[in-house]
Amino acid sequence: MERVERLQPSFVEEVPEKLQPGVLYVSIPYATAVHCCCCGCGEEIVTPLTPTDWRMTYDGESVSLSPSVGSWSLPCKSHxxxxxxxxxxxxxxxxxxxxxxxxxDRAAKAAYYGRPLEAAAEIVSPPVGETTPPRPHPKRSLFKVVVNWLFGPPD
Ligand SMILES: [Zn+2]
Structure with missing residues (x-):
């Protein structure tokens, strides 16, 4: 396992199936950045770009991500x-x-979305038309998806 010390940005529409180590794939349409864990373990690290998750800065050459990337759910616990x-x-x-x-993180999301987290997914995918009946709460809320990225799926 070789540690990666530099990440080159690659702006893509969709993130490829097979990730190259040392590349930070940035999908603007999906507001997401994805890369292979820099410790060399090969795990896929997904960092959603939202006002309450990660912010990305691109200076024309390189990218910065803020805050830090902590893979607590992975065996490597990379940070x-x-x-x-x-x-x-x-x-x-x-x-x-x-x-x-x-x-x-929970408090920041609750404050930003201004209502319970379980409903956050509805903000991300608003109703498509006026005739759409009220939908039941999605089983997999955005919050849970993010938590799964950060902490691994629930038991
Ligand atoms: Zn790792």
């Missing part, structure tokens, strides 16, 4: 910052730190 294309390794978090961050 790093992508800063102008450079991977800066950070210390792994403790369980308590992860839980605090999770609570902060």
């Amino acid at each position: 790093y910052v992508i800063d102008r294309g450079k991977v800066r390794w950070a210390a792994a978090w403790t369980k308590a730190q992860i839980e605090r961050q999770w609570a902060r």
Whole structure:
């Protein structure tokens, strides 16, 4: 397993099936960035770009992602910052730190969407027309999807 120290941006419509290590795939239509874990474990890291998840900065050459990428649900527990294309390794978090961050993330999303998180998916995919009957709550809310990315699927 070889650590990746630099990430080159690749702007794509859709993220390819097979990811190249050292490439940060950025899909503007899907507002998502995806890359292979920089530790070399080969796991796919998905970072949704939203006002309450990650922000991406592109300076014409390299990309930065903020905040840091923490793969707590993966065996490698990798934690790093992508800063102008450079991977800066950070210390792994403790369980308590992860839980605090999770609570902060929840609060930020609740404040941003202004209503319970379970309904957030409806904001992302608004009703298509006036005649559309009210839909039941989606089983897989956006929040759960994000949590699955961050912490792995529930048991
Ligand atoms: Zn890894």
